[in-house]
Amino acid sequence: MNQTTTSDGTSSRYHHSVGKAAKNKQVKKNALYDTAFHLFTSKGIAHTSISDIAEGAQVAKGTFYLYFKDKYDLRDRLIRHKAAQIMEKAFAALDKTALVIPEDQIVFLAGHIVSQLTVDKITLRFIAKNLSWGVIRNRLYPTADGDEEESSDEKIVSDKIRDLFQSMARRYRNPEVLMFMIVELVGSTCYSSILEGVPVSIEELRPYLADAVRAICRAGELQNGEPAAD
Amino acid sequence: MNQTTTSDGTSSRYHHSVGKAAKNKQVKKNALYDTAFHLFTSKGIAHTSISDIAEGAQVAKGTFYLYFKDKYDLRDRLIRHKAAQIMEKAFAALDKTALVIPEDQIVFLAGHIVSQLTVDKITLRFIAKNLSWGVIRNRLYPTADGDEEESSDEKIVSDKIRDLFQSMARRYRNPEVLMFMIVELVGSTCYSSILEGVPVSIEELRPYLADAVRAICRAGELQNGEPAAD
Amino acid sequence: MNQTTTSDGTSSRYHHSVGKAAKNKQVKKNALYDTAFHLFTSKGIAHTSISDIAEGAQVAKGTFYLYFKDKYDLRDRLIRHKAAQIMEKAFAALDKTALVIPEDQIVFLAGHIVSQLTVDKITLRFIAKNLSWGVIRNRLYPTADGDEEESSDEKIVSDKIRDLFQSMARRYRNPEVLMFMIVELVGSTCYSSILEGVPVSIEELRPYLADAVRAICRAGELQNGEPAAD
Amino acid sequence: MNQTTTSDGTSSRYHHSVGKAAKNKQVKKNALYDTAFHLFTSKGIAHTSISDIAEGAQVAKGTFYLYFKDKYDLRDRLIRHKAAQIMEKAFAALDKTALVIPEDQIVFLAGHIVSQLTVDKITLRFIAKNLSWGVIRNRLYPTADGDEEESSDEKIVSDKIRDLFQSMARRYRNPEVLMFMIVELVGSTCYSSILEGVPVSIEELRPYLADAVRAICRAGELQNGEPAAD
DNA sequence: GATGAATGAGCATTCATTCAT
DNA sequence: CATGAATGAATGCTCATTCAT
Numbered sequence: 001m002n003q004t005t006t007s008d009g010t011s012s013r014y015h016h017s018v019g020k021a022a023k024n025k026q027v028k029k030n031a032l033y034d035t036a037f038h039l040f041t042s043k044g045i046a047h048t049s050i051s052d053i054a055e056g057a058q059v060a061k062g063t064f065y066l067y068f069k070d071k072y073d074l075r076d077r078l079i080r081h082k083a084a085q086i087m088e089k090a091f092a093a094l095d096k097t098a099l100v101i102p103e104d105q106i107v108f109l110a111g112h113i114v115s116q117l118t119v120d121k122i123t124l125r126f127i128a129k130n131l132s133w134g135v136i137r138n139r140l141y142p143t144a145d146g147d148e149e150e151s152s153d154e155k156i157v158s159d160k161i162r163d164l165f166q167s168m169a170r171r172y173r174n175p176e177v178l179m180f181m182i183v184e185l186v187g188s189t190c191y192s193s194i195l196e197g198v199p200v201s202i203e204e205l206r207p208y209l210a211d212a213v214r215a216i217c218r219a220g221e222l223q224n225g226e227p228a229a230d
Numbered sequence: 231m232n233q234t235t236t237s238d239g240t241s242s243r244y245h246h247s248v249g250k251a252a253k254n255k256q257v258k259k260n261a262l263y264d265t266a267f268h269l270f271t272s273k274g275i276a277h278t279s280i281s282d283i284a285e286g287a288q289v290a291k292g293t294f295y296l297y298f299k300d301k302y303d304l305r306d307r308l309i310r311h312k313a314a315q316i317m318e319k320a321f322a323a324l325d326k327t328a329l330v331i332p333e334d335q336i337v338f339l340a341g342h343i344v345s346q347l348t349v350d351k352i353t354l355r356f357i358a359k360n361l362s363w364g365v366i367r368n369r370l371y372p373t374a375d376g377d378e379e380e381s382s383d384e385k386i387v388s389d390k391i392r393d394l395f396q397s398m399a400r401r402y403r404n405p406e407v408l409m410f411m412i413v414e415l416v417g418s419t420c421y422s423s424i425l426e427g428v429p430v431s432i433e434e435l436r437p438y439l440a441d442a443v444r445a446i447c448r449a450g451e452l453q454n455g456e457p458a459a460d
Numbered sequence: 461m462n463q464t465t466t467s468d469g470t471s472s473r474y475h476h477s478v479g480k481a482a483k484n485k486q487v488k489k490n491a492l493y494d495t496a497f498h499l500f501t502s503k504g505i506a507h508t509s510i511s512d513i514a515e516g517a518q519v520a521k522g523t524f525y526l527y528f529k530d531k532y533d534l535r536d537r538l539i540r541h542k543a544a545q546i547m548e549k550a551f552a553a554l555d556k557t558a559l560v561i562p563e564d565q566i567v568f569l570a571g572h573i574v575s576q577l578t579v580d581k582i583t584l585r586f587i588a589k590n591l592s593w594g595v596i597r598n599r600l601y602p603t604a605d606g607d608e609e610e611s612s613d614e615k616i617v618s619d620k621i622r623d624l625f626q627s628m629a630r631r632y633r634n635p636e637v638l639m640f641m642i643v644e645l646v647g648s649t650c651y652s653s654i655l656e657g658v659p660v661s662i663e664e665l666r667p668y669l670a671d672a673v674r675a676i677c678r679a680g681e682l683q684n685g686e687p688a689a690d
Numbered sequence: 691m692n693q694t695t696t697s698d699g700t701s702s703r704y705h706h707s708v709g710k711a712a713k714n715k716q717v718k719k720n721a722l723y724d725t726a727f728h729l730f731t732s733k734g735i736a737h738t739s740i741s742d743i744a745e746g747a748q749v750a751k752g753t754f755y756l757y758f759k760d761k762y763d764l765r766d767r768l769i770r771h772k773a774a775q776i777m778e779k780a781f782a783a784l785d786k787t788a789l790v791i792p793e794d795q796i797v798f799l800a801g802h803i804v805s806q807l808t809v810d811k812i813t814l815r816f817i818a819k820n821l822s823w824g825v826i827r828n829r830l831y832p833t834a835d836g837d838e839e840e841s842s843d844e845k846i847v848s849d850k851i852r853d854l855f856q857s858m859a860r861r862y863r864n865p866e867v868l869m870f871m872i873v874e875l876v877g878s879t880c881y882s883s884i885l886e887g888v889p890v891s892i893e894e895l896r897p898y899l900a901d902a903v904r905a906i907c908r909a910g911e912l913q914n915g916e917p918a919a920d
Numbered sequence: 921g922a923t924g925a926a927t928g929a930g931c932a933t934t935c936a937t938t939c940a941t
Numbered sequence: 942c943a944t945g946a947a948t949g950a951a952t953g954c955t956c957a958t959t960c961a962t
Contacts, residue, residue, distance in 0.1 A: 021962080025925075049952055060927045065954070129359040129418065134428050177438050180429050181419055188359065188414035198364050199410050208407050208450065215449035219441040255942090279935055290944040295937075481941080481946080488947090509931060520948045525933075589819040589878065594888050637898050640889050644878035648819065649871055658824050659870050668867050671909040679905035680898065711921085718922095739956055750923040755958075 029067050031057035033081075036074050041122045045075055082127050083135040086116050088157040095160055102168045103217045106179070110186050110213045111206075117190045118202050124194060131187035133180040136161070169228055171221060178220045182213055259297050261287035263311075266304050271352045275305055312357050313365040316346050318387040325390055332398045333447045336409070340416050340443045341436075347420045348432050354424055361417035363410040366391070399458055401451055408450040412443055489527050491517035493541075496534050501582045505535055542587050543595040546576050547643075548617040555620055562628045563677045566639070570646050570673045571666075577650045578662050584654060591647035593640040596621070629688055631681060638680040642673055719757050721747035723771075726764050731812045735765055772817050773825040776806050778847045785850055792858045793907045796869070800876050800903045801896075807880045808892050814884060821877035823870040826851070859918055861911060868910040872903055 035056035039048040050071055054061045068074040090112040099105050113131075117124045168175035186209065192198050193205045222228060265286035269278040280301055284291045298304040320342040329335050343361075347354045398405035416439065422428050423435045452458060495516035499508040510531055514521045528534040550572040559565050573591075577584045628635035646669065652658050653665045682688060725746035729738040740761055744751045758764040780802040789795050803821075807814045858865035876899065882888050883895045912918060 021925080028926090050954085051952070061929095061953090062927055062955080063925085066925070070953080132422055134422065134426070137429060174430075174438060176429050177435065180422070181415065181438065181442055184418035184422065185411065185415045188362075188418040189411055192362055192364065192410070192414065196364070199367060199406050200404075205407065208404065208411065211449040212411055212446045215445035216442045219445035220438065258943095280937090281935070284945095291936090291946095292938080292944055293942085296942075300936075485946080510933085511931075521932090521950095522934080522948055523946085526946070530932080592882055594882065594886070597889060634890075634898060636889050637895065640882070641875065641879055641898065641902055644882065645871065645875045648822075648874035648878040652822055652824065652870070652874065656824070659827060659866050660864075665867065668864060668871065668910065672871055672906045675905035675909035676902045679901040715921085740958090741956070744924095751925095751957090752923055752959080753921085756921075760957075 028057065028059055028063060031059060032064060032067060032074070033078060037078055037082075037126070040075065040078070041126050045071065079127050079130045080135050080138075082123055083131045086113060086123075086127075086131065087136045089116060091157050091160045091164075094164075102164065102171055103214065105164060106182060106217055107210055107213050110182055111210060113183075113186055114190055114202065114206060114209065117187075118194055121194060124191065129188055129191055131183065133176075133183045136179075136183070137176075172217075173220055173222055173226070175220075178217065181216055185209075185212065185216070258287065258289055258293065261289060262294065262297060262304070263308060267308055267312075267356070270305060270308070271356050275301065309357050309360045310365050310368075312353055313361045316343060316353075316357075316361065317366050319346060321387050321390045321394075324394075332394065332401055333444065335394060336412060336447055337440060337443050340412055341440060343413075343416055344420055344432065344436060344439065347417075348424055351424060354421065359418055359421055361413065363406075363413045366409075366413070367406075402447075403450055403452050403456070403458075405450075408447065411446055415439075415442065415446070488517065488519050488523060491519060492524060492527060492534065493538060497538055497542075497586070500535065500538070501586050505531065539587050539590045540595050540598075542583055543591045546573060546583075546587075546591065547596045549576060551617050551620045551624075554624075562624065562631055563674065565624060566642060566677055567670060567673050570642055571670060573643075573646055574650055574662065574666065574669065577647075578654055581654060584651065589648055589651055591643065593636075593643045596639075596643070597636075632677075633680055633682055633686070635680075638677065641676055645669075645672065645676070718747065718749055718753065721749065722754065722757060722764070723768060727768055727772075727816070730765060730768070731816050735761065769817050769820045770825050770828075772813055773821045776803060776813075776817075776821065777826045779806060781847050781850045781854075784854075792854065792861055793904065795854060796872060796907055797900055797903050800872055801900060803873075803876055804880055804892065804896060804899065807877075808884055811884060814881065819878055819881055821873065823866075823873045826869075826873070827866075862907075863910055863912050863916070865910075868907065871906055875899075875902065875906070 032053060036048070036053045039052055039056060043052075048071070050064050051061055053071075053074075054064045068077075090109045093112050094105055094108055097108060099108055165175050168178070172178055189205065189209060190202065193200060194202045262283060266278070266283045269282055269286060273282075278301070280294050281291055283301075283304075284294045298307075320339045323342050324335055324338055327338060329338055395405050398408070402408055419435065419439060420432065423430060423432045492513060496508070496513045499512055499516060503512075508531070510524050511521055513531075513534075514524045528537075550569045553572050554565055554568055557568060559568055625635050628638070632638055649665065649669060650662065653660060653662045722743060726738070726743045729742055729746060733742075738761070740754050741751055743761075743764075744754050758767075780799045783802050784795055784798055787798060789798055807821075855865050858868070862868055879895065879899060880892065883890060883892045
């Protein structure tokens, strides 16, 4: 405070340097996210108190409430974030392939998601069966009320998704329902197989799952002469 | 059950008398189950206390601990029970049809489950995505530690399941994995579609789902000359 | 159930000795009342926490909630109790006099209340301006929902009040309104005068107050020929 | 402040401008008063936080502390203000009548206050039983520490009060005690009657109250030959 | 003067669990 | 077996207050 004018003439008392304050807010928020993820996945949500999270994030307890309504609000945002991340990584990987046929692309995506979940069991357990299509859907058609912060990278992914859907539209009766069923199938079976090995290990399951995904795709194809949906 | 019939045909207390006391126990236990299901589904598990359950069941708080370890123990038993019930109803209904081809039987089962879940949204929300294959699997191969009470009706259903699996074994590469994928797909998609209408209503989803189930079956068929698994 | 009959025929397992358990409950409740009154009047209600009260009463915090909804519930019960006590002491004292004329009795009651409040400033501050007629009214016409415990002594006082009202009924237009105005006047002026000496000390105020009370009585008398209210 | 005067003598932001800055301060202060009154009366003081008040007044939280010590400081000022307002309106109304006899004037004042409280129940509940004589007394003999802002209108009212007291001094033994008792009686009985209808509605109470006020006046008159107080 | 992010002490309240009866 | 009063640890949440900008 009590300021002086700089040579370039651009200053003012109380310059609300968007940088410092806002950045600091984000830092705290991220610290809360990170700590929460760690605690949720290690101790379980029920056994993680807000005190724990605040303490771990080196932030006062009250600060928590500046950013989240409660523990479950934080959890839900985290789940959406993680689920979206997985989908986005899969699409990003797809982008690096030469695959052009939608069916191949979908099988690739499913396989990539399985791979990610196989490697990162902690995240798998956390998002549990919440790897739903809804989360991706929201990325495509973001709602006004959603205060989800979308990075520029994610914008690019959104475009990829849109592209895929466009090419699917010419071949499949209902691309979205198709994707929905596949995502639910993959997420749901992975949970049981990867985490509990039931009814078989993920290695054993993989080929069956790939076949199933491909079969679902084929079942969703437009028949000769059948018109594409609007 | 759990009764002894005396020579004169009247059953009596005091004769081995598992009767009255045991019956009373079962009454209390069922009251606890029923109250808990009602409270869990209306207020949510987190907001239902053991006090609430005991009070609703007209039982002293301490009595709760005579039957269940804690709230979650009760919940898990309830989920298993409800999930099994759904599967059993589907098999029971199958038993009344003239369907003999496994594929048709499976499609019928899937459709029946969807119908049940569509009608009973409360139960759907409760068992959420826990309508997993695991629960049925446990009926087939009951574990020693499971103190699940199995009624004689359920025994009959078990037989039906075994029958289906036997006829599947001759046609499909891995019947259990097949069933697993189908159950997960149905449960998972129904949850989203029935309860949230996302991405489409269950009415709209139904035909796609039926096609998908059939497609998954076909994809799991043994090829000519391929040997059946052990 | 679960009973054994002794030779004298009077015993039972689990004899819910009304004595011990119930008495113990009352002991705890009274300890909470006493501690709360002490803390409320010394530290103020706002600065008294439920922990403080429980601790002072040598009772676990949770026990507090077995008897009271919250701090304010306890306070209100306490106020009602103290206010009633004052009125009852005044009537009890009246009973020991030879006064028979209602006007004299009323002036005596007012004076007695002033004396009590003058001596017990702590209680005066606590019940503040809540020495309202309502509290006495409730003693006369107890409501069903009131779980106020009434001792046998208080029953006797109730009779005295009824007697006074009966003799007043023949002379005054509206005895209850009269009493109401007098009680409010006395309570309200005492608070200011005794506790703050504003606008004059209670000693100086007393004669004026006595005159005012008597004047109000006279103003409320039935005129010649005017019929008594029902 | 933080201002410079321009050479042409026109004021501008920066011209000592007591006006604009000071006016702005008053605007904020009033916004805080208004919001607080609204919140106190609707949610209750205990459930109104400084955040709420600041937010409602469109002012930063820190700004609150620029004007008030805390929530209770604000409340007390508000009560004094509202109570004084009522008294002043009554005196202002009296000024418009042709009444000259003190007793008639006092009865008129009492009646006017009752009318005001009857109409404005919200204010009645807020100032509760704080419509004490003390507040008016402070207007007559303002203390040095009181930073109460007194408008010129209020000055006029003060004169009216002084006038009434002067004419009362010749007739009554202790005018101030008289007024004190009457104000306390009116405030106290109105609270119970208007807000709770206990023991009777205000319509029913009114005549009794008027009689009582008049009776108290008469009881306070100087007797023949009795000297007026200093 | 004005702001509002950050703080963290402080408190109410819940509830699983025990155990004397 | 059944009870329900008592417990007290655990925790969510509020909010007055500060202070860097």
